[in-house]
Amino acid sequence: MSGRLEGIWIKRAHRGPMNAAERGTLVAGRGLVGNADQGRRRQVTIIEREVWARLMRELRADAAPSARRANLMISGVSLAGRRNAVLLIGGCRVRVLGETRPCERMDEALPGLREAMKTGWGGGSFGEVLDDGEIAVGMAVRWVENDGGRPE
Numbered sequence: 001m002s003g004r005l006e007g008i009w010i011k012r013a014h015r016g017p018m019n020a021a022e023r024g025t026l027v028a029g030r031g032l033v034g035n036a037d038q039g040r041r042r043q044v045t046i047i048e049r050e051v052w053a054r055l056m057r058e059l060r061a062d063a064a065p066s067a068r069r070a071n072l073m074i075s076g077v078s079l080a081g082r083r084n085a086v087l088l089i090g091g092c093r094v095r096v097l098g099e100t101r102p103c104e105r106m107d108e109a110l111p112g113l114r115e116a117m118k119t120g121w122g123g124g125s126f127g128e129v130l131d132d133g134e135i136a137v138g139m140a141v142r143w144v145e146n147d148g149g150r151p152e
Contacts, residue, residue, distance in 0.1 A: 002142040003076025005089055005135060006049050009066050010034045015105075018066040023136045026092045026129045032071050045100050046087070047124035049075035055116050067109035070100070070124050074141045080121040082143070086130070090139035093130040100124045 009018040025033040031043035047070040106114040
């Protein structure tokens with residue numbers, strides 16, 4: 001199953017705005033160039049377009065996906081339950097380390113959003129960047145089934 005990279009957002013300062021970008025650079029072991037959070041376990045955060053759309057229907061709202069404060073939005077690929085799986089975005093691999101738990105900032109963006117995101121990986125996932133490379137909105141996204149090294 002393959003999907004698509006739908007959006008890229010860079011947070012240049014802690015608690016700062018999420019700036020949309022058409023392109024970005026991933027650095028192995030660090031994260032997204034220009035993003036405030038670099039080099040820790042949570043190098044990049046990812047949400048699904050389909051899950052965001054479901055949350056907006058449930059809350060009868062129309063908040064922009066950047067309100068989630070994730071770095072990447074994908075479509076056509078489910079993140080739920082994929083801890084330790086490797087996601088290929090263009091030519092860059094990202095290992096999903098876990099589920100991103102929603103914080104109080106979600107209710108600042110939209111009342112009720114935090115609670116709505118608590119089930120089924122509704123807050124998306126976080127991961128570590130395994131390869132340096134350029135990514136761009138529209139690139140293919142898919143799971144790497146055998147991560148014995150570089151993608152096939």
